[in-house]
Amino acid sequence: MSHSPHAVTLASAPGKVLVAGGYLVLDRDYSGLVVGTDACLYAAVQTLEQQPAASASGQLPILVRSPQFDAAWWRYAFDPTTSTLRQADSADGTSNAFVHVVLETALALANARQPGRLCSLPGLSVALLADNDFYSQRRTLAERGLALTAEALGSLPRMCPVGGTLAAVHKTGLGSSAAMVTSLVAALLAHLGVVGSVVDGRWSPEERAVVHNVAQLAHCLAQGKVGSGFDVSAAVYGSHVYTRFSPAVLAPAMTAAADRPAVEDICRVADPANPLWDGRVEPVEMPPGLVLRLADVDAGSSTPGMVRRVLAWQKQHPREATELWASLDAANKRVRTLWDALHRAADQDRAAYDTAVAWCAQRPNAEWPGDQAPALPAVRLLADLVDATQAVRRWMRSLGASAGVPLEPEEQTRLLDACMRVPGVCMAAVPGAGGYDAIYCVTLGDTSGRLVQDLWAAWDEMSVGPLLANQASGGVRLLDPRMFPEATSALSLGQ
Numbered sequence: 013m014s015h016s017p018h019a020v021t022l023a024s025a026p027g028k029v030l031v032a033g034g035y036l037v038l039d040r041d042y043s044g045l046v047v048g049t050d051a052c053l054y055a056a057v058q059t060l061e062q063q064p065a066a067s068a069s070g071q072l073p074i075l076v077r078s079p080q081f082d083a084a085w086w087r088y089a090f091d092p093t094t095s096t097l098r099q100a101d102s103a104d105g106t107s108n109a110f111v112h113v114v115l116e117t118a119l120a121l122a123n124a125r126q127p128g129r130l131c132s133l134p135g136l137s138v139a140l141l142a143d144n145d146f147y148s149q150r151r152t153l154a155e156r157g158l159a160l161t162a163e164a165l166g167s168l169p170r171m172c173p174v175g176g177t178l179a180a181v182h183k184t185g186l187g188s189s190a191a192m193v194t195s196l197v198a199a200l201l202a203h204l205g206v207v208g209s210v211v212d213g214r215w216s217p218e219e220r221a222v223v224h225n226v227a228q229l230a231h232c233l234a235q236g237k238v239g240s241g242f243d244v245s246a247a248v249y250g251s252h253v254y255t256r257f258s259p260a261v262l263a264p265a266m267t268a269a270a271d272r273p274a275v276e277d278i279c280r281v282a283d284p285a286n287p288l289w290d291g292r293v294e295p296v297e298m299p300p301g302l303v304l305r306l307a308d309v310d311a312g313s314s315t316p317g318m319v320r321r322v323l324a325w326q327k328q329h330p331r332e333a334t335e336l337w338a339s340l341d342a343a344n345k346r347v348r349t350l351w352d353a354l355h356r357a358a359d360q361d362r363a364a365y366d367t368a369v370a371w372c373a374q375r376p377n378a379e380w381p382g383d384q385a386p387a388l389p390a391v392r393l394l395a396d397l398v399d400a401t402q403a404v405r406r407w408m409r410s411l412g413a414s415a416g417v418p419l420e421p422e423e424q425t426r427l428l429d430a431c432m433r434v435p436g437v438c439m440a441a442v443p444g445a446g447g448y449d450a451i452y453c454v455t456l457g458d459t460s461g462r463l464v465q466d467l468w469a470a471w472d473e474m475s476v477g478p479l480l481a482n483q484a485s486g487g488v489r490l491l492d493p494r495m496f497p498e499a500t501s502a503l504s505l506g507q
C-alpha cells in the first residue's frame with residue numbers, strides 16, 4: 013500500500029480477563045484461559061511535517077500525549093547513533109516508564125532494521141487513548157449526577173477524560189499497561205515499516221510474533237520483572253489458552269549491564285524464529301450464546317502482594333501446593349473442555365443448541381440438571397459448566413485459605429453466590445489473581461446479563477461497578493484512523 017508520510021497509523025489492543033488459571037499460568041506446566049475484551053487501548057502515530065524548532069540535530073523528537081489524563085504529555089529525543097531515548101520534557105516533570113521503554117525498544121529495532129531511516133524523519137507525534145472500561149468511571153458519573161449503572165456508563169462519550177492524573181486513576185483490571193504497550197509497539201512498528209501497515213489487513217504470523225515479542229520485552233523491562241505475560245499475549249492474540257514462555261528468552265535483555273538491553277539482544281528477542289520463544293497460544297472462543305459480564309468492585313480493601321504471598325506459601329509447602337495446583341488445574345481444564353464441547357454441540361445441531369440455551373437462560377442454574385430439563389446435550393454441558401466453575405472457586409478458596417490470602421474473600425463469595433442464582437448465569441468467579449477488585453459472570457444471552465447488572469446495582473455490601481465490555485476474540489490490529497477522530501485530533505493538540 014502506498015503510505016503517505018504524514019498518514020496516521022492507528023493500532024488497537026484489547027483488555028483481558030483471566031477466566032481461569034491465576035497463579036498456575038506463572039508455571040509453564042500449566043495454562044490459563046484468557047478472554048480478550050472489545051474494550052481496547054489505542055495508539056496513534058504520525059510523522060511530523062517539520063522538525064520542532066527546539067530539537068537537536070540528528071535526533072528524532074517524539075511527543076506523546078494521553079489526552080484523557082491531566083498532565084499527561086512526555087517529550088523525548090531518540091538518538092539513532094546510540095539507539096537511546098532521552099526524556100526531554102514532560103507535564104509537571106512526570107515520567108511514564110511504560111511509554112519510555114516501548115519507544116526505546118521499538119525505535120531501536122526499527123533503527124537496526126532500516127539504518128538511516130529514522131534520521132530522515134522530522135519527528136513523531138503519538139496519542140494514546142483508552143476505552144472507558146479500563147478506568148473506574150465512578151468519579152465521572154458522580155460529577156454528572158449519574159448512578160453507577162451500565163445505562164449511565166453507556167451515556168458517557170467514548171474515550172472520555174478521566175478527570176485526574178495517570179498516577180491517581182483507579183484501574184478496573186483489564187490490563188491497561190499490557191494493552192497500551194502492545195498497541196504502541198504495533199503502531200510504531202507498522203508506521204516505521206517493520207511490520208505491514210495495511211488497515212484491517214492480516215499480519216503474517218511472523219509479523220504478529222514480532223509485535224508480541226517486542227511487547228513482552230518492553231512490558232517486562234518497564235515492570236522490572238518477567239511475569240507470566242498472559243496479559244500481553246491477550247493484547248496481541250485476543251482470547252486463547254495461554255502457556256507461558258520460558259523467561260530464558262528475555263534473560264540477556266533483562267540483565268543488560270547498562271540500564272537498557274543491547275540492540276543485538278532486542279533484535280534477538282524480536283526475531284520470530286528465535287527458538288527460545290516456547291510459549292503456546294491456542295485460540296479459544298466463548299461458546300455461542302454465552303455473554304461475558306464484568307464488574308470492578310470497590311470494597312475499600314486492597315490486597316497488595318497477593319502473588320508474592322501465594323508463591324512464598326507454594327515454596328514453603330511444595331507437596332501440598334503440588335496437589336492443590338493439580339486439582340485447580342483439573343477444574344480449569346474442565347471449563348475449557350466444556351467450552352469446546354458446547355462449540356461442538358452448536359456445530360452438530362444449532363437448533364437444539366439454541367433451544368437448550370434459551371431454556372436455561374430462563375431459569376437459575378440449580379434447575380438445569382433437574383427432571384424437568386429437556387434432554388438436550390447442551391443443557392447437560394451447561395449444568396456441567398456450572399459444576400466446573402464451582403470447583404474452580406472451591407480450589408481457589410482452598411488455596412487462599414492455605415496461603416492465608418483472600419483469593420475469594422467472603423464478601424466476594426456472597427456476591428458470586430447471588431450472581432450464580434440469577435436466571436441464565438452459568439459462570440461467576442473472581443478473575444486472575446482474585447481478591448476484592450473484580451468479578452466476572454458468564455450469562456446466557458443479554459437478558460440474563462441485564463439481570464446480573466440489576467443485582468450489582470442493588471448490591472449494598474460493596475460497590476459493584478459494571479463494565480460495558482463484551483468478549484472479543486481478535487487481538488491487536490490496525491484501524492482506519494478516520495473512524496477514531498478522538499485519536500487523530502489528539503495528535504495535533506497543543507501540549
Ligand SMILES: Nc1ncnc2c1ncn2[C@@H]1O[C@H](COP(=O)(O)OP(=O)(O)O)[C@@H](O)[C@H]1O
Binds near residue numbers: 178183
Ligand atoms: N492511557 C494511557 N496512557 C499512557 N500510559 C498509560 C495509559 N494507560 C496505562 N498506562 C501506563 O500503564 C501504567 C499502569 O500499569 P499497571 O499499574 O501495571 O496497571 P494495569 O494493571 O492496568 O496494567 C501507567 O502507569 C502508565 O505507565
Ligand SMILES: C[C@@](O)(CCOP(=O)(O)OP(=O)(O)O)CC(=O)O
Binds near residue numbers: 242444
Ligand atoms: C496471579 C497471576 O497469575 C494472574 C494475575 O492476573 P490479574 O488479571 O489479576 O492481573 P493484574 O492485571 O496484574 O491485576 C499473575 C500473572 O500471571 O502474571
